[in-house]
Amino acid sequence: MMFIALALLTVGSAGAQSLSGSLGDAYTKLMSARDEGALMQAGNRFSLIAAHWGQEWAANYYAAYAKAFISQKVDEAAKKDALLDEADKFVAQMNALHPNSDEGQVLTAYVAYARMMVNPSSRWKTCLPVFNASLAKAKQVNPSNPRIYYLEGVPLFHKPKVWGGGPDKAKPDFEKAKELFARQDTTSILKPYWGEQDNNDYLSKCN
Numbered sequence: 001m002m003f004i005a006l007a008l009l010t011v012g013s014a015g016a017q018s019l020s021g022s023l024g025d026a027y028t029k030l031m032s033a034r035d036e037g038a039l040m041q042a043g044n045r046f047s048l049i050a051a052h053w054g055q056e057w058a059a060n061y062y063a064a065y066a067k068a069f070i071s072q073k074v075d076e077a078a079k080k081d082a083l084l085d086e087a088d089k090f091v092a093q094m095n096a097l098h099p100n101s102d103e104g105q106v107l108t109a110y111v112a113y114a115r116m117m118v119n120p121s122s123r124w125k126t127c128l129p130v131f132n133a134s135l136a137k138a139k140q141v142n143p144s145n146p147r148i149y150y151l152e153g154v155p156l157f158h159k160p161k162v163w164g165g166g167p168d169k170a171k172p173d174f175e176k177a178k179e180l181f182a183r184q185d186t187t188s189i190l191k192p193y194w195g196e197q198d199n200n201d202y203l204s205k206c207n
Contacts, residue, residue, distance in 0.1 A: 022049050023062050024189045030066055039070045043083070050090060057097045057104070058190050064090035064107055065194065068114040080118045087111045103192050105138035106147045113151065131155075146180035147192070149173045150199040157202055171206035174199055 017025070026049060030042035043066045050063035067087035071080040091111055095104050109131045116127030131151075138148050153173030159165020181196040 019049070019053050019056055019059060020188060020190050022052075023058060026066070027062065027189055030069065036074055039073055043067055043070045047086070050093075054093070055097065057094055057101070060090045060094040060097065061104065061107060061192065062189075063087075064094060064111060065192075068107075068111045071114050072117065077118050080114075084111060084115045084118070087114070100141060102138040102142035102145045103147075105134045105141070106145060106151065107192075109134035109138070109151055110147075113155065128155075144180055144183070146177045146184060146199070147195045149177035149180065150195045150202075153177065153199075153202060157206070167206040171203065174203040174206060178203060 023046075026042060026045040029045065030039070033039040033042050046063040046066040050059045053059035064087045067083045067090065071083040071087070074080060074083070088111065091104075091108055095101075095108065098104055112127045112130040112134065116123045116131065135148050135152060138145055150173070153170040156165050156173065157167055157170035159169075161169075177195075177199045181199060184193055184196075185191050186193045
């Protein structure tokens with residue numbers, strides 16, 4: 001009963017705010033979460049926002065982003081997959097609402113990469129083509145999206161040097177992303193701006 005009451009209270013709070021205000025508060029909680037419990041609470045808040053604003057692209061976008069983000073912070077593979085199952089549902093709704101969005105394609109790639117990393121050796125054949133195709137579509141729509149190059153750099157960074165990867169190979173992608181991140185509009189959460197700090201962290205490891 002207490003859980004239901006809290007959930008209803010949270011839905012009510014989300015409804016009292018604008019979509020951008022609710023997303024902004026939830027995003028702050030997600031970024032400041034330092035343990036699994038706090039991460040899950042933040043993720044649940046994004047789910048409630050998506051339930052309240054189900055026909056809004058941004059609500060589904062951030063719910064998918066939060067689930068994929070959290071999946072990379074928890075340890076158990078079953079929990080990761082459960083979170084990514086939820087992310088896939090939000091991705092499907094997001095892409096149904098706005099199929100030609102570069103940000104939507106970038107996030108589709110992000111979720112596919114998170115799914116692959118649960119078990120890379122058995123999933124790369126199915127997840128990597130989705131990842132690459134989604135980023136290619138995003139680049140056709142908006143080649144100035146910094147998250148394209150950040151995400152292209154990540155698997156290249158982790159790929160063994162003997163297979164053509166490594167920090168030296170990934171560095172140009174992170175440098176290009178850094179240049180584009182500096183130009184992005186961060187005035188509204190309705191225009192996604194995640195990834196800059198992670199890109200900077202990777203770039204520092206390339207130097």
